[in-house]
Amino acid sequence: MDIEAIRAGKNKHLCGVDLEDEDLSQGQLEKADLAGANLIGADLSKSNLRGARLDGANLLSADLSKADVRANLIGANLMQVNLSHADLRGGNLRGANLMGAKAIQASFAGVFLSGANLTGIDLQGVDLRGADLRGANLNKANLRGANLAQADLQGANLSNANLEEADLRGVNLAGASLTGANLLCAELEGANLDGANLGQACLVGTDIADSAS
Numbered sequence: 001m002d003i004e005a006i007r008a009g010k011n012k013h014l015c016g017v018d019l020e021d022e023d024l025s026q027g028q029l030e031k032a033d034l035a036g037a038n039l040i041g042a043d044l045s046k047s048n049l050r051g052a053r054l055d056g057a058n059l060l061s062a063d064l065s066k067a068d069v070r071a072n073l074i075g076a077n078l079m080q081v082n083l084s085h086a087d088l089r090g091g092n093l094r095g096a097n098l099m100g101a102k103a104i105q106a107s108f109a110g111v112f113l114s115g116a117n118l119t120g121i122d123l124q125g126v127d128l129r130g131a132d133l134r135g136a137n138l139n140k141a142n143l144r145g146a147n148l149a150q151a152d153l154q155g156a157n158l159s160n161a162n163l164e165e166a167d168l169r170g171v172n173l174a175g176a177s178l179t180g181a182n183l184l185c186a187e188l189e190g191a192n193l194d195g196a197n198l199g200q201a202c203l204v205g206t207d208i209a210d211s212a213s
Contacts (some may be wrong), residue, residue: 001017003019003058006024007026009028012029013032014032015053016029016035016038018037020040021041022042024044026047027047029052030048030050035056040056040060041061042063044063045065046067048067049069053058053071054071054106055074056076056085057076058078060078060080061080061081062082065083066084068086068087069086069088070090071091073092074092076096077151079099081102082102083101083102084102086164094112095115095116106127109127110129111131112124113133117137118203119137120140123143124144129149130149130150132152135156140160142161144162144166148171149167149170150169150189154174155175156177159178160172162181162182166183166187168186168187169187169189169191171188171191173193175196175197177196178197179201183203188208193208
């Protein structure tokens with residue numbers, strides 16, 4: 001397989017292809033069809049994947065740091081992937097598995113993550129404004145200082161999540177589980193907490209009086 005041709009964007013019909021551990025850094029993969037591809041451990045750092053099809057792809061432990069990942073990743077395996085400084089704005093990751101992923105200073109604004117598994121993910125300081133996280137599993141996720149303004153977290157699992165100093169203004173947390181969550185100094189103005197479970201959550205420095213509970 002000609003990896004240089006793939007990296008240069010000359011071959012974008014890659015459905016189901018085996019690219020495990022390949023170096024595709026700075027690859028021009030815009031609108032490439034990588035559905036169901038094996039990308040375990042692949043280096044996709046600084047690559048352009050905008051508009052690419054990666055639904056069902058296996059990206060276990062892949063490096064997507066500083067990459068443009070505004071792509072279709074429905075049901076993709078992104079366990080332990082590196083998404084630091086990546087651009088995922090408006091991407092579709094419904095039902096994807098991002099367990100243990102690292103996404104420091106990435107942009108998830110407007111991303112679709114409903115039903116996704118984000119257990120233990122590091123989203124510290126991440127932009128998640130307007131993201132669709134309905135029913136997502138964020139158990140033990142690190143969301144310290146994250147911007148979740150206007151995000152939809154209806155029915156999401158945020159048990160034991162770190163939301164210290166997070167911006168949760170206008171967030172929909174109806175029916176969400178926040179048991180044991182750290183909400184120290186989080187902003188909750190205008191948040192919808194109808195039916196949310198806040199058992200054993202840390203609310204020190206948090207004014208929930210302005211939220212619609």
